[in-house]
Amino acid sequence: MTSPAPSPTANGSAPGADAALRPHAEQAYAAELAALAAEDDRPRPPGWRLSPWAVTRYLLGGTLGDGTEITPKYVGARRVVEVAVATLVTDRALLLLGVPGTAKTWLSEHLAAAVSGDSTLLVQGTAGTAEEAIRYGWNYARLLAEGPSAQALVPSPIFTAMAEGRLARVEELTRMPSDVQDALITVLSEKTLPVPELGIEVQAQRGFNLIATANDRDRGVNDLSSALRRRFNTVVLPVPQSMEDEVEIVSSRVEQLGRSLQLPEVPAGLTEIQRVVTVFRELRAGVTADGRTKVKSPSGTLSTAEAISVVTGGIALAAHFGDGVLRPADIAAGIRGAVVQDPVSDGVVWREYLETVVRGREGWSDFYRACREVAN
Incomplete structure (x- = not known):
């Protein structure tokens, strides 16, 4: 099970964030996110920490009314960011597509930090990624001792995001085997994740959505099925134009x-x-x-x-x-x-x-x- 994020300290950053080699976005930019939240008086979608306008401001940078400088997280066309943020307001998942090095992972992390306040609900796609990483697994010691139970179930990051109404991230989606990719179809179309062993299902709460990244340049790529691709709105991140x-x-x-x-x-x-x-x-x-x-x-x-x-x-x-x-x-x-x-x-x-x-x-x-x- 994903451990909860550390509680913020008095200066707005999480404990240990200053010592971490690479703090999570919500830790490194806690002060900026707090300043944006304080000034943000626009409508916020259910489950969102900021309005779409404020999320876009966080990503593109600018100066707030109180003088706080928001550093740019993405340098590129504003419309690309606006389309990505608008997609997350809808019931369609977001696929960030581009050649390696076009800031797909960087943008994905900062979107999750700004929308949910948590960028850690992450599935890393590899050739060895199993379906349990998408759905759920089991604590086999408890499973053998007690049989199938809620206590023996080990939720995936996507399971947790659905239950708590947050954003989940899937990195390098096309590196996963095709049958593992297709485990997302029910999640994205029905917004449910069945657990037949317990006779229950997890229904996605408001605020849930999914951001995936992919590229089709590297070797070892597994093309998305047409059924899965239809569940995504694809935003292509170009190489820097100038x-x-x-x-x-x-x-x-x-x-x-x-x-x-x-x-x-x-x-x-x-x-x-x-x-x-x-x-x-x-x-x-x-x-x-x-x-x-x-x-x-x-x-x-x-x-x-x-x-x-x-x-x-x-x-x-x-x-x-x-x-x-x-x-x-x-x-x-x-x-x-x-x-x-x-x-x-x-x-x-x-x-x-x-x-x-x-x-x-x-x-x-x-x-x-x-x-x-x-x-x-």
Whole structure:
């Protein structure tokens, strides 16, 4: 059974949140959620902590009437967020679809935190996910000793969300086996979860809904059945449209991760962040930013999430093994590791990109040398 969330402390965060390596969204942004709730005078759907308007403000950021700054959680088209939030008001589940690294999990977590105040009712989809993760399981010691009983039943996160009228999350839905995916059909269509062993059923309470994430780029994907897909409203999350948007996303997330990991402060390194984003965008698109030179694309996705990882790793190197300033040498190995997933084919792509694009680019000579040193 899912354990209850810790009670908030006087400063608005949950006990242990400051010490957690990665606090849940409702812990990390407790003060923002509380300020939004205090100012929010718009209608709230049954079971919601905030109105749809306030949920959207929480995700997109802004300044409240009392001066509280709400940090943006999602950088992108406002309409995408509005459609996602509006879907959760209806009886249709929400499917966030996109290539890896388009903030599907991030958006899912923050939606659950803002709507239900709890983002922890989570099922992680893998090839080994069993149907019990969707429905319920049993405490077999009690089952053998007492027989089927409510005390022996172990509810899934979805079971708990239905009973308590909260949002449940399913990550990587298409990685689950097809028969496990289809266990959701009754939940989403009838809003009930039968427990035939006890002769009962759990009826979803007001406020219940489900957010799933999926992508169709990775290997090991199991396509959704048409019956299940009809139960979802699909919102496609695009890759950041502009260079500026992607740089903003990477910069803000790197700053947040740095605080969470308590990395020593390193100057912003905006130049190196722009370089990482430029390399990733050009290799993804197969053409340089000016449109003059075509380049080969590697086998990986080169997502925004990977760019964040490269820069965060670079900051750790600069802080602990460098002079405290983020330099090309700090990010060169990380970029190569992200690009070269296949040592043979991707290695050729990376070397050609360095020689045809990076080598002659003005102001990039230090970056070129650092990358060449790593490659040798």
